[in-house]
Amino acid sequence: MFRPSPRSQRFFPLLMFLLLFSVPVYAEDGPEQPAVASAHPKATAAGREILEAGGNAFDAAVAVSAALAVVEPYGSGLGGGGFWLLRTADGREVMVDGREKAPAAATPDMYQDAEGEVIEGASINGPKAAGVPGEPAALAHLAGEYGELPLAESLAPAIRYAREGFAVTERYRTLAEFRLEVLRRHPRAAEVFLADKEVPEVGTVIRQPDLARTLERLAAEGRDGFYAGPVARELAESNQAAGGLITREDLADYAVEEREPIAFEVAGHRVVAAPPPSSGGVALAQILRMLEAKGYGEAEGAARTHLLIEAMRRAYRDRAVHLGDSDFVDVPMERLTSRDYNAGLAATIHPEKALPSAHLPGPPAARGGRNTTHFSVLDGKGNRVAATLSINYPFGSGFVAGDTGVVLNDEMDDFVAKPGEPNAYGLVGGEANAIEPGKRPLSSMSPTFVEGPERSLIVGTPGGSRIISMVARAVAGFVHDEGGAEALTHWVERPRYHHQYLPDEIQHEPGAFSEEERAALEEMGHTLAEMDRTYGDMQAVLWNRETGTVKAAADPRGEGEAKVLSPETP
Numbered sequence: 351m352f353r354p355s356p357r358s359q360r361f362f363p364l365l366m367f368l369l370l371f372s373v374p375v376y377a378e379d380g381p382e383q384p385a386v387a388s389a390h391p392k393a394t395a396a397g398r399e400i401l402e403a404g405g406n407a408f409d410a411a412v413a414v415s416a417a418l419a420v421v422e423p424y425g426s427g428l429g430g431g432g433f434w435l436l437r438t439a440d441g442r443e444v445m446v447d448g449r450e451k452a453p454a455a456a457t458p459d460m461y462q463d464a465e466g467e468v469i470e471g472a473s474i475n476g477p478k479a480a481g482v483p484g485e486p487a488a489l490a491h492l493a494g495e496y497g498e499l500p501l502a503e504s505l506a507p508a509i510r511y512a513r514e515g516f517a518v519t520e521r522y523r524t525l526a527e528f529r530l531e532v533l534r535r536h537p538r539a540a541e542v543f544l545a546d547k548e549v550p551e552v553g554t555v556i557r558q559p560d561l562a563r564t565l566e567r568l569a570a571e572g573r574d575g576f577y578a579g580p581v582a583r584e585l586a587e588s589n590q591a592a593g594g595l596i597t598r599e600d601l602a603d604y605a606v607e608e609r610e611p612i613a614f615e616v617a618g619h620r621v622v623a624a625p626p627p628s629s630g631g632v633a634l635a636q637i638l639r640m641l642e643a644k645g646y647g648e649a650e651g652a653a654r655t656h657l658l659i660e661a662m663r664r665a666y667r668d669r670a671v672h673l674g675d676s677d678f679v680d681v682p683m684e685r686l687t688s689r690d691y692n693a694g695l696a697a698t699i700h701p702e703k704a705l706p707s708a709h710l711p712g713p714p715a716a717r718g719g720r721n722t723t724h725f726s727v728l729d730g731k732g733n734r735v736a737a738t739l740s741i742n743y744p745f746g747s748g749f750v751a752g753d754t755g756v757v758l759n760d761e762m763d764d765f766v767a768k769p770g771e772p773n774a775y776g777l778v779g780g781e782a783n784a785i786e787p788g789k790r791p792l793s794s795m796s797p798t799f800v801e802g803p804e805r806s807l808i809v810g811t812p813g814g815s816r817i818i819s820m821v822a823r824a825v826a827g828f829v830h831d832e833g834g835a836e837a838l839t840h841w842v843e844r845p846r847y848h849h850q851y852l853p854d855e856i857q858h859e860p861g862a863f864s865e866e867e868r869a870a871l872e873e874m875g876h877t878l879a880e881m882d883r884t885y886g887d888m889q890a891v892l893w894n895r896e897t898g899t900v901k902a903a904a905d906p907r908g909e910g911e912a913k914v915l916s917p918e919t920p
């Protein structure tokens with residue numbers, strides 16, 4: 351038996367101290383291997399460049415966001431907005447909300463005609479579809495409050511890409527084809543993004559000197575380089591001259607908000623997710639709590655799928671009824687995310703029968719998202735960023751504001767143009783998400799962190815209304831240990847399915863279900879709608895804090911790149 355000698359007794363407290371504190375304190379040690387996963391190799395390279403130059407995850411996030419604004423002009427940009435979920439190495443968590451805001455002149459019925467009918471395309475195409483951009487303010491905020499490098503240094507790769515150009519890919523072509531008509535309508539957009547008014551060939555180099563100049567102003571002057579002075583003037587004047595509502599005052603008044611993320615425990619894991627004006631965090635909490643209440647971890651095959659579908663149905667229904675910008679409307683967050691409320695909802699899930707959505711009262715269906723963008727970053731110290739950024743539809747509103755090179759968003763379509771009328775993603779909503787001046791449209795963007803006993807996940811994806819169901823399934827996969835040794839790739843790559851309350855159907859990628867599972871789901875009363883394409887572009891980083899290993903995955907559906915960097919990266 352161990353009997354301490356008088357000498358060792360003397361050192362016992364020191365020994366205990368050393369023992370206690372030699373347990374790895376991850377927050378300080380960091381993962382050693384930084385990682386970046388983004389939707390474009392040039393954006394991942396920009397993140398890498400900034401990490402290698404001594405920047406932290408937040409500087410890298412500025413670099414990746416700005417690079418994506420240049421090389422994915424259809425996905426996000428200075429003319430759009432997004433949510434940057436941050437966790438500092440010492441454990442502080444915050445969401446930087448750079449979501450667009452409705453201009454001061456916006457009204458609830460601005461997309462309806464004299465008869466009160468929604469004008470088709472009005473909230474999607476052209477300058478009047480744009481909210482006041484938030485991304486430039488968010489980048490200045492990230493660099494100023496969290497970064498270690500000057501904003502100008504983190505923006506440098508993007509400025510280079512804008513000047514030197516990037517090559518058109520298949521994805522670019524698909525999305526430009528999809529938006530060809532609206533791009534042709536706006537001469538500045540056609541000039542930059544088309545070749546003689548046609549979709550450019552793969553490999554064509556797209557240079558954006560105007561955008562480079564706007565980025566340089568942001569780099570030199572910070573926030574005011576965009577929201578005041580010549581850029582603001584040009585943006586507002588060109589927008590209004592073409593029928594838009596954004597004024598110089600709207601730009602001057604724009605401010606990012608720091609919001610407390612939604613955090614909840616489920617099955618021994620801590621999930622940190624996006625609060626309103628995103629609906630993502632609330633819906634994730636609801637879905638995962640319902641799954642926990644129904645023993646999802648033990649269910650198998652079609653019964654397991656059925657539980658997830660039914661949980662999605664109920665969470666998307668609550669989204670439609672209750673969610674909106676919490677700066678403007680009361681969102682009953684505590685109730686919606688509580689264990690008890692969701693246990694109640696879960697109790698209404700029949701183990702073998704689908705509940706028709708029509709039996710769930712709500713405001714009164716679907717196309718899918720194809721753009722927007724997500725990236726995940728981890729630095730060597732353990733700082734993390736999950737960011738989902740958007741200009742909404744591919745190439746946003748299709749309108750480039752004068753000589754700013756900025757593609758304006760069409761995020762106003764995320765509001766409810768008329769209660770009960772579905773938006774571009776088939777989402778319905780009510781008063782909570784009605785248009786009001788200065789209000790932020792409800793979003794589905796769901797940048798998310800999950801902390802397990804040993805592993806940490808940074809995850810997110812574009813995909814319109816389907817973002818939430820994709821992220822929920824990835825988180826459920828993590829929390830309930832699906833996928834074995836290749837878990838990360840499994841969560842990112844496996845075929846997807848989705849239910850959003852209305853339309854009342856399971857939309858799914860080809861190959862999502864076996865014949866047997868399909869038959870079992872139909873037997874339960876589910877309607878299956880196979881899509882003719884895949885969706886989403888998930889970017890994820892998984893850090894095993896016990897072993898120090900880091901894995902990163904870019905969705906094979908997209909053209910992105912995930913890189914785990916060398917431990918030598920500063």
Ligand code: DON
Nearest residue numbers: 719720721722793794813814
């Ligand atoms: O904020 C939202 O929920 C939408 N504007 C996101 C759009 C989107 O993800 C499009 N693409 N895939």
